[in-house]
Amino acid sequence: MKIKPASLPTRLPVATTAGDFIAEYTGQGLSGLSFPRRTGAKSDLAETKVPLPEIRRWHVLTTKAVKAALAGKPLPPLPPLDLARGSAFQQSVWRKLQQIAAGRTQSYGEVAAAIGRPKATRAVGTACGANPIPLLVPCHRVLAARGGLGGFTAGLDWKRLLLEREGSLP
DNA sequence: GGACGTTTCTATG
């Protein structure tokens, strides 16, 4: 009987000084990344299956990228991202977010204009919230127009911390 | 229909 591990995503911990992130992989690439429950928390991943070689290769890249992001540095090359579960609108937003360099920020309205939907600012906020790969798809670099932070699904403390490390916090 | 990780425009003082 052949092993068929590809149907469900593979989950692997990413150990950092800030705690353990959880990376999630499909056959197409990195499909999700979740923050530690609290700053410094370790993962509760009991099952440590041996992942496919390809995924292990991706995970090395993910780990490096997460550490760079936490340090506020530009991201190294990423593994392929599997964003297929997002709508066309969401994917266009997420793609745009990746073009915001470390140390730069944009408002929800600017992102909306950049994807050709100037009036969809609020929908951009919703799309950011639905981002499956925060941190590496830098939704934390999207702020409210008038100096406000906006929101952050994983907690505003994270958003503040990341922006501070990138030198973007006024 | 209502609510959201918003923005922008229109009144009114």
Next chain:
DNA sequence: CATAGAAACGTCC
């Protein structure tokens, strides 16, 4: 200038 109300967008409950 400050404040208030309303409209607009995409997604989920």
